[in-house]
Amino acid sequence: MASLIGLYSLFFGLCSSFLIIFFSIKNFRNFLNFDSKILSLTFLQFFFVVVSFLGLIISFINSDFSNETVYNHSHTTKPLFYKISGTWGNHEGSLLLWLLVLTLFLFLFLLKSKEQSKKYRILTLFFQQIIIIGFFIFLLKTSNPFSYIFPTPAEGLGLNPILQDPALAIHPPILYLGYVGSSIIFSSTLAAATLNKINKEWATHIKKWVLLSWVFLTLGILLGSIWAYYELGWGGFWFWDPVENVSLMPWLALTTLLHCLLVLEKRFLLTSWVVILSISTFTLSMCGTFLVRSGILNSVHTFANDPERGLFILIFLFSLIFLSLFIFFFFHKFENKNMNQLFWLSKETSILINNWFMMYFLTVVLIGTIYPIFLEVISSEKISVGPPFYHKLIIPFLIPFLFMMAIGPKLKWIKSDMLIKKRLIVLFLISFLLSFLLVIKLNKDILINSILLTFAFYLFFVSLRDFFIKKKLSLPQNFAHFGFSLLILSILFNNILSKEIITNLKVGEIYKSEKFEINFENIGQVEKKNFKEIIGKFIIKDSEDNIEILNPGLRIYNQPNIVTSEADIKVNLFEDKFMTMNYVPNQDYFNIRYQIKPFMIWIWFSVLLITFGGIMSVFKKRYEN
Amino acid sequence: MYGSKVKLRIFFVLLILVVLSLSVFLILKSLEDNVVYFKSPTEIKTLGEIEKNKIRIGGMVKKNSIFVEEKKLKFIVTDFKNEINVTYSGVIPNLFAEGKGVVAEGYLKDRNVFLATKILAKHDENYMPPEVKAAIEEK
Numbered sequence: 016m017a018s019l020i021g022l023y024s025l026f027f028g029l030c031s032s033f034l035i036i037f038f039s040i041k042n043f044r045n046f047l048n049f050d051s052k053i054l055s056l057t058f059l060q061f062f063f064v065v066v067s068f069l070g071l072i073i074s075f076i077n078s079d080f081s082n083e084t085v086y087n088h089s090h091t092t093k094p095l096f097y098k099i100s101g102t103w104g105n106h107e108g109s110l111l112l113w114l115l116v117l118t119l120f121l122f123l124f125l126l127k128s129k130e131q132s133k134k135y136r137i138l139t140l141f142f143q144q145i146i147i148i149g150f151f152i153f154l155l156k157t158s159n160p161f162s163y164i165f166p167t168p169a170e171g172l173g174l175n176p177i178l179q180d181p182a183l184a185i186h187p188p189i190l191y192l193g194y195v196g197s198s199i200i201f202s203s204t205l206a207a208a209t210l211n212k213i214n215k216e217w218a219t220h221i222k223k224w225v226l227l228s229w230v231f232l233t234l235g236i237l238l239g240s241i242w243a244y245y246e247l248g249w250g251g252f253w254f255w256d257p258v259e260n261v262s263l264m265p266w267l268a269l270t271t272l273l274h275c276l277l278v279l280e281k282r283f284l285l286t287s288w289v290v291i292l293s294i295s296t297f298t299l300s301m302c303g304t305f306l307v308r309s310g311i312l313n314s315v316h317t318f319a320n321d322p323e324r325g326l327f328i329l330i331f332l333f334s335l336i337f338l339s340l341f342i343f344f345f346f347h348k349f350e351n352k353n354m355n356q357l358f359w360l361s362k363e364t365s366i367l368i369n370n371w372f373m374m375y376f377l378t379v380v381l382i383g384t385i386y387p388i389f390l391e392v393i394s395s396e397k398i399s400v401g402p403p404f405y406h407k408l409i410i411p412f413l414i415p416f417l418f419m420m421a422i423g424p425k426l427k428w429i430k431s432d433m434l435i436k437k438r439l440i441v442l443f444l445i446s447f448l449l450s451f452l453l454v455i456k457l458n459k460d461i462l463i464n465s466i467l468l469t470f471a472f473y474l475f476f477v478s479l480r481d482f483f484i485k486k487k488l489s490l491p492q493n494f495a496h497f498g499f500s501l502l503i504l505s506i507l508f509n510n511i512l513s514k515e516i517i518t519n520l521k522v523g524e525i526y527k528s529e530k531f532e533i534n535f536e537n538i539g540q541v542e543k544k545n546f547k548e549i550i551g552k553f554i555i556k557d558s559e560d561n562i563e564i565l566n567p568g569l570r571i572y573n574q575p576n577i578v579t580s581e582a583d584i585k586v587n588l589f590e591d592k593f594m595t596m597n598y599v600p601n602q603d604y605f606n607i608r609y610q611i612k613p614f615m616i617w618i619w620f621s622v623l624l625i626t627f628g629g630i631m632s633v634f635k636k637r638y639e640n
Numbered sequence: 641m642y643g644s645k646v647k648l649r650i651f652f653v654l655l656i657l658v659v660l661s662l663s664v665f666l667i668l669k670s671l672e673d674n675v676v677y678f679k680s681p682t683e684i685k686t687l688g689e690i691e692k693n694k695i696r697i698g699g700m701v702k703k704n705s706i707f708v709e710e711k712k713l714k715f716i717v718t719d720f721k722n723e724i725n726v727t728y729s730g731v732i733p734n735l736f737a738e739g740k741g742v743v744a745e746g747y748l749k750d751r752n753v754f755l756a757t758k759i760l761a762k763h764d765e766n767y768m769p770p771e772v773k774a775a776i777e778e779k
Contacts, residue, residue, distance in 0.1 A: 383671070517730050
């Protein structure tokens with residue numbers, strides 16, 4: 016029943032799209048004010064999608080297995096929380112969520128843009144409706160979440176257990192808020208470009224939306240990363256896996272866009288940059304959703320899936336790109352004033368330089384991600400691109416990037432003088448000495464480490480000092496930059512200082528090495544509604560006789576019948592002690608992995624700081640007046 | 641002959657071109673060095689000479705082939721046409737099981753023995769390496 020209501024509501028939602036387009040074309044031509052009918056219709060459309068989404072959630076809660084999506088992804092013994100989160104833990108449901116956020120953002124945009132001109136609002140609405148219609152058709156035609164199965168199966172297939180996790184339950188909605196938020200930026204940029212309205216006022220108006228999606232995207236990536244850290248049992252947080260890369264790419268584009276908007280707002284420069292970046296952010300977001308769900312990528316995260324759907328979304332994507340390029344070349348007025356207006360030593364130049372760096376990082380990630388697909392199509396050779404590729408190409412360029420991040424905010428707009436400040440040099444010397452001593456102490460004779468450390472410390476000290484001396488106005492920027500330096504520092508130390516032991520042990524056995532002694536004391540068993548858990552007790556003694564007890568677990572889920580390992584992590588301020596236990600098929604042995612990961616909590620904390628900078632900026636009336 | 645503005649513009653365009661081509665060259669160069677090829681047991685059997693670089697192999701774990709020692713794990717990967725012995729020490733993902741798909745990364749010792757350095761976890765119990773899927777469909 017709920018499924019049926021959901022399905023019909025989707026059809027009604029699609030119909031309202033056409034009504035909205037009809038009325039907006041009428042309203043666009045006449046001389047009247049913005050037609051309030053359109054606003055009501057947009058709300059109605061949003062309402063229909065909400066009903067449809069609720070319909071799917073109710074089907075999941077009631078375990079209505081006549082619905083194919085529910086049958087494939089749910090089970091009666093699943094806890095209620097995961098029945099609900101299972102709604103968007105699959106392809107169909109997640110697309111419905113996309114649509115929900117698309118219509119929500121459009122409605123909010125119309126509410127919040129009352130002071131903008133009528134034509135601009137209607138055009139934005141129009142472009143957004145094109146995307147919405149595309150998604151409606153995609154949903155109904157290729158991935159209907161309400162397909163009916165007869166006869167009704169008695170029991171569902173269950174949700175993949177590694178998705179049954181609180182972090183992953185909220186990760187997709189948050190990430191999608193970021194992804195889909197970029198659709199509004201895309202639509203309004205096209206509208207503004209068509210009307211030749213890309214100017215300072217527009218920059219101020221759109222910046223809020225950019226910040227909003229940026230905040231959600233950052234949080235979404237963070238959540239995914241934390242989940243990968245404790246649930247996948249690899250003990251890392253970023254693997255340069257294609258599925259991770261596709262979330263990083265829109266983030267890079269969006270961050271670049273944010274900085275471009277600052278320049279546009281102040282100096283009325285870089286208009287073409289803004290248009291191109293808005294288009295690419297949205298395109299990359301769409302690619303992201305598509306690549307994750309289509310199974311085209313040869314990724315470690317691959318979920319078995321059906322690549323047939325790919326064709327539709329690919330065609331849709333290309334027509335959107337074509338449309339936006341058409342508008343960009345034929346409507347957008349290229350700035351008459353050009354690079355000559357930039358003085359080499361000024362805030363805008365430093366932003367522009369770092370934007371080039373970010374574009375370079377984006378290109379590296381993009382090539383590393385899609386090159387395997389191309390190669391497979393051309394030569395049917397299957398390859399994968401590993402972390403060394405990214406490290407080699409990105410790390411060296413982080414050095415000037417960090418430097419510009421530290422220096423840039425110190426420069427003035429338009430023209431800055433060469434006045435060399437003593438404090439900046441002193442800080443640089445301190446950072447250099449500090450990292451030099453650290454590298455020597457840690458016996459790491461790697462040159463690049465010490466240079467990178469120097470510049471990361473430099474940014475750290477410079478932005479730390481700014482908290483105490485600068486006027487409050489650039490506080491958001493300072494938080495974000497400070498967070499970034501902390502992030503780089505924690506990642507570096509985490510990389511350099513991590514330790515790991517992997518071994519196979521039977522119950523009662525003791526593993527000994529120079530530094531550790533791991534005693535596999537015993538195993539116990541806990542029975543839950545939809546899984547059994549075997550919990551091991553390990554006593555770990557280090558060379559200084561500190562004792563730590565860790566209890567990693569193995570969960571055996573009943574439906575689908577899958578074993579997952581639950582890491583036990585002892586978190587403290589300086590290091591995480593991380594242990595996983597894996598099951599070796601048909602043997603008495605357990606595969607044990609014990610890791611010491613320094614500064615993990617600081618990695619999460621620094622990303623939160625960066626996000627906090629964004630949130631502050633959203634709530635601030637005006638940036639650096 | 642030209643005004644300084646034009647000269648500056650030409651300089652900028654040239655600079656951008658140089659930087660662009662340099663970065664593209666850099667990217668492609670390191671792509672070449674860091675790419676890991678994916679081979680199926682059949683492809684390995686028909687290999688002209690033994691690949692020295694790191695590769696990935698994929699297939700199904702043969703039934704009753706897993707054998708564990710304290711430090712080592714041995715098993716056989718098959719694509720139902722050919723098979724290869726794999727030796728491994730390290731983390732074993734939970735979805736690793738007999739009769740299920742597996743992807744391992746490492747080096748070839750000879751045509752019959754693969755020394756794995758990593759077994760990649762797949763998130764989905766229904767996942768099957770593409771080659772194996774193709775091989776089964778061919779049958």
